[in-house]
Amino acid sequence: MDLAVVLAIQVLYAIASLALISLGLAIVFGMMRVINLAHGEFLMLGGYAAIVGTHLGFGLWVSMLVLAPAAVGLIGVVVERTIIRFLYGRMIDTMLATWGLSLFLIGLTTFVFGNTTVGISAPFGALAIGRYRTSAYTLFVIAVATAVLGGVYVVLRHTRLGLIARGTMQNANMAAALGVNPPRVYAVTFGVGAALSGLAGGVLAPVSGVFPTIGVAYIAKAFITVIGGGAAIVTGTVSAASLFGTINQLATFATTPVFGEVALLGAAIVLIRLLPQGITGRFFRRGL
Amino acid sequence: MRLEVEDLRTAYGRIPILNGIGFAVGEGEFIGILGHNGMGKTTLLRALMGFLPATAGRVRLAGRDVTALPPHARARLGMGYVPQGREIFPALSVLDNLRMGCAKAAEAESAIIGAILDDFPRLKPLLERPGGALSGGEQQLLAIARCLCGKPRLLLLDEPTEGIQPSIIDEIVETLRRLRQKSGLTTILVEQNLDFIAALSERILIIQKGRITQEVQPSDLGDPELVGEFIGITG
Numbered sequence: 146m147d148l149a150v151v152l153a154i155q156v157l158y159a160i161a162s163l164a165l166i167s168l169g170l171a172i173v174f175g176m177m178r179v180i181n182l183a184h185g186e187f188l189m190l191g192g193y194a195a196i197v198g199t200h201l202g203f204g205l206w207v208s209m210l211v212l213a214p215a216a217v218g219l220i221g222v223v224v225e226r227t228i229i230r231f232l233y234g235r236m237i238d239t240m241l242a243t244w245g246l247s248l249f250l251i252g253l254t255t256f257v258f259g260n261t262t263v264g265i266s267a268p269f270g271a272l273a274i275g276r277y278r279t280s281a282y283t284l285f286v287i288a289v290a291t292a293v294l295g296g297v298y299v300v301l302r303h304t305r306l307g308l309i310a311r312g313t314m315q316n317a318n319m320a321a322a323l324g325v326n327p328p329r330v331y332a333v334t335f336g337v338g339a340a341l342s343g344l345a346g347g348v349l350a351p352v353s354g355v356f357p358t359i360g361v362a363y364i365a366k367a368f369i370t371v372i373g374g375g376a377a378i379v380t381g382t383v384s385a386a387s388l389f390g391t392i393n394q395l396a397t398f399a400t401t402p403v404f405g406e407v408a409l410l411g412a413a414i415v416l417i418r419l420l421p422q423g424i425t426g427r428f429f430r431r432g433l
Numbered sequence: 434m435r436l437e438v439e440d441l442r443t444a445y446g447r448i449p450i451l452n453g454i455g456f457a458v459g460e461g462e463f464i465g466i467l468g469h470n471g472m473g474k475t476t477l478l479r480a481l482m483g484f485l486p487a488t489a490g491r492v493r494l495a496g497r498d499v500t501a502l503p504p505h506a507r508a509r510l511g512m513g514y515v516p517q518g519r520e521i522f523p524a525l526s527v528l529d530n531l532r533m534g535c536a537k538a539a540e541a542e543s544a545i546i547g548a549i550l551d552d553f554p555r556l557k558p559l560l561e562r563p564g565g566a567l568s569g570g571e572q573q574l575l576a577i578a579r580c581l582c583g584k585p586r587l588l589l590l591d592e593p594t595e596g597i598q599p600s601i602i603d604e605i606v607e608t609l610r611r612l613r614q615k616s617g618l619t620t621i622l623v624e625q626n627l628d629f630i631a632a633l634s635e636r637i638l639i640i641q642k643g644r645i646t647q648e649v650q651p652s653d654l655g656d657p658e659l660v661g662e663f664i665g666i667t668g
Binding site for chain 2: 305308309311312315316318319320321322323324325326327
């Protein structure tokens with residue numbers, strides 16, 4: 146029984162962390178059709194922002210939950226205004242440009258912070274479940290992921306801002322004819338996607354530590370989740386993260402983490418073969 | 434809202450489409466623009482709205498030069514545009530399409546939409562349906578209603594009767610007439626449907642090869658020979 150609870154928490158954690166690292170990418174790709182290959186580096190910068198914030202004495206919570214998204218969101222807006230906006234509708238060019246940006250950011254952080262892993266210790270300590278112990282921080286990550294996904298859903302579905310974003314993505318010219326300024330909507334959307342990536346990077350920093358090339362580890366999983374999820378941002382991210390997170394964690398539990406990763410990638414290949422439009426291309430089609 | 438157009442020229446790439454359009458619309462006036470396919474009617478409205486850059490000429494809105502302004506800025510100055518093909522947001526519900534129409538409005542959405550629905554009762558039972566699931570005629574009504582949610586003072590209507598069942602065409606005529614009496618909305622209507630354009634317009638400009646070549650009265654459209662001469666259709 147205790148083991149089942151621990152395992153359930155581990156599965157939920159795997160789902161939550163996948164959803165967290167993917168959501169920013171899902172927004173930018175799902176709404177703007179921009180493939181941001183620097184997404185992993187946005188996560189990495191969120192981690193550094195959290196660590197630098199704590200060193201400057203802002204406290205862990207402020208650094209992780211406020212500074213990291215704010216800093217990376219700002220970087221996102223600058224990147225959109227200086228690079229991405231010239232490349233809308235040119236997918237390959239955007240991929241090349243953001244790949245270049247990714248290499249630049251890795252080089253820059255290596256130069257500034259050095260090629261070593263820095264970490265912050267996770268708060269809360271350990272949680273005892275019967276004979277087992279698990280990190281209480283795991284539960285916090287699950288809570289953050291739930292809150293962020295719920296928040297994005299509510300904003301998209303129920304606020305004027307979300308409506309204007311959805312309308313503009315469907316038909317930018319018509320939105321402009323109704324008085325909406327599409328370039329501003331794009332900049333805000335990209336900034337929000339970057340901010341959520343920064344938040345994810347900050348929240349995961351105590352778990353994984355931060356080093357300049359950590360984005361490379363994130364980006365493959367993030368892309369698999371986004372492609373596996375399909376067009377709907379929240380529904381797609383949740384469904385794909387649930388599927389892949391569960392497979393990954395159960396396989397890890399049965400064998401080793403390496404096989405967990407293999408199982409995740411194998412599942413992704415099968416899924417894309419069966420559902421080329423992703424899960425929400427077939428199911429939950431009216432989801433967001 | 435007064436609109437003055439002077440020697441307006443625009444092109445798709447190197448191909449000139451408008452070759453010096455000049456006309457003016459007075460406050461509260463309803464004018465029709467009639468012309469053959471490919472004569473530049475839709476291009477003219479797109480250029481007036483700012484979707485195509487003017488290569489020469491001036492567009493003045495209530496005396497203010499808007500030639501270089503982007504579409505959203507023109508919309509905010511009071512221009513409303515109902516494009517050819519209606520351009521409903523397909524995945525948004527009818528209500529959300531109307532809420533998009535309120536994007537530039539200062540007042541509360543619910544009050545605006547409530548008032549608009551009184552003028553478009555046919556949309557009331559459809560509010561929760563996705564815009565893409567409506568019939569062509571319903572979409573046309575929605576496109577006009579959505580535009581009116583932004584309280585435009587100059588309405589640009591591009592072929593609202595294209596591909597629409599006659600019963601809804603009559604309804605559109607009635608609605609537009611009522612709106613004109615009620616609010617004195619200035620309107621430019623581009624059409625090929627002679628009955629429709631004659632029923633609504635105070636005067637009609639004929640466009641040929643990117644120029645305004647003639648101005649006629651709605652009553653002139655009853656004479657097939659004259660019409661053939663105006664717009665270059667014979668027989």
